[in-house]
Amino acid sequence: xxxxxxxxxRLEAALENLVTTQKAVTGSSIAGVAVHTGLSAEDVPEDxxxxxxxxxxxxxxxxxxxxxxxxxxVYTSADTNTLATHRARVSEVRDVMMNDGVATTxxxxxxxxxxxxxxQGFAFSQRVEERHFVGDISFDVVCYGSE
Amino acid sequence: xxxxxxxxxxxxxxxxxxxxxxxxIDSVNYYGTMSETTKGRExxxxxxxxxxxxxxxxxxxxxxxxxxxxxxxMLADCFECSLRYEYYRVQSxxxxxxxxxxxxxxxxNP
Numbered sequence: 001x002x003x004x005x006x007x008x009x010r011l012e013a014a015l016e017n018l019v020t021t022q023k024a025v026t027g028s029s030i031a032g033v034a035v036h037t038g039l040s041a042e043d044v045p046e047d048x049x050x051x052x053x054x055x056x057x058x059x060x061x062x063x064x065x066x067x068x069x070x071x072x073x074v075y076t077s078a079d080t081n082t083l084a085t086h087r088a089r090v091s092e093v094r095d096v097m098m099n100d101g102v103a104t105t106x107x108x109x110x111x112x113x114x115x116x117x118x119x120q121g122f123a124f125s126q127r128v129e130e131r132h133f134v135g136d137i138s139f140d141v142v143c144y145g146s147e
Numbered sequence: 148x149x150x151x152x153x154x155x156x157x158x159x160x161x162x163x164x165x166x167x168x169x170x171x172i173d174s175v176n177y178y179g180t181m182s183e184t185t186k187g188r189e190x191x192x193x194x195x196x197x198x199x200x201x202x203x204x205x206x207x208x209x210x211x212x213x214x215x216x217x218x219x220x221m222l223a224d225c226f227e228c229s230l231r232y233e234y235y236r237v238q239s240x241x242x243x244x245x246x247x248x249x250x251x252x253x254x255x256n257p
Contacts (some may be wrong), residue, residue: 079218
């Protein structure tokens with residue numbers, strides 16, 4: 001049974017699906033990079049993209065419409081990759097998330113019962129963390145459970 | 148009379164004889180020993196991080212080019228069976244005397 005308000009985990013999975021689909025595009029710079037959701041029990045490899053729905057708040061009380069704060073984090077080992085490789089990966093993921101049709105694409109994802117109204121409030125940050133380059137793409141998603 | 152360096156080398160050889168590890172760096176095997184090993188698994192955003200820390204001590208003179216932080220190594224043989232055939236990243240290299248060098252290593256997930 002699917003629960004109507006399980007929007008954050010559905011969104012994480014939908015974002016993971018988006019990035020995974022992008023990996024299969026010919027010439028993709030993220031082709032060899034693992035993609036995990038924020039809450040995951042999988043082993044973490046050196047290079048990783050994490051799709052994390054960090055927090056959700058109901059936008060209009062009682063409507064079941066949520067604004068979910070998300071981050072997509074691109075971790076690239078500085079020991080095995082150049083900075084140029086990392087920047088290419090981050091740029092590619094940014095374009096996936098900021099594509100005009102991204103809400104439509106998520107809504108067409110039959111595996112996740114979620115309706116996205118908008119992705120908005122994008123912000124970028126970057127840092128280094130334990131010998132990794134890290135690119136952080138954060139944004140809000142306004143959405144509701146579909147069934 | 149043996150020099151201090153020779154005595155250190157002989158002492159280290161005795162340790163290797165009992166607690167030997169084989170470390171593969173750039174397809175070349177080196178022999179040494181291991182200490183201060185801790186193993187764990189930390190759950191963080193994105194999944195489970197392998198948390199293996201160890202100190203590998205090797206003969207400095209065995210190397211034409213010394214290992215450096217960031218190098219990827221494999222333990223081809225180890226008295227601690229669960230660490231064999233696994234890959235590790237060198238975190239730091241210490242030169243405590245004229246004979247040995249110590250590698251602080253962390254585990255890598257596959």
